[in-house]
């Protein structure tokens with residue numbers, strides 16, 4: 001809950017930084033008509049979810065409030081299964097241009113394979 005310098009701390013552990021879960025989530029919209037409840041999986045609010053590694057407390061914020069949602073986040077194309085995955089290293093476009101990223105070992109959450117990636121393998125989307 002407490003946000004300091006855009007970092008989010010756990011409500012139960014005010015000294016612990018909450019970790020962002022990769023990717024985006026959503027609060028699904030629903031319609032209530034008397035007793036009848038219909039979930040509307042194609043509408044809702046995109047959110048970014050954070051969790052505390054210690055107590056598991058979850059918290060979410062509208063994705064629109066995050067630069068990565070507006071400008072794109074860093075992704076990597078898996079060298080084994082060719083699917084794109086959310087890069088464990090995140091930065092904005094300006095920092096990306098000036099940084100040299102070499103031989104970073106990432107594990108693909110899709111196929112579980114570990115590969116080494118360079119700047120050329122990373123892109124915004």
Ligand SMILES: [Zn+2]
Nearest residue numbers: 010013052055
């Ligand atoms: Zn906690």
Ligand SMILES: [Zn+2]
Nearest residue numbers: 078081108111
């Ligand atoms: Zn893969």
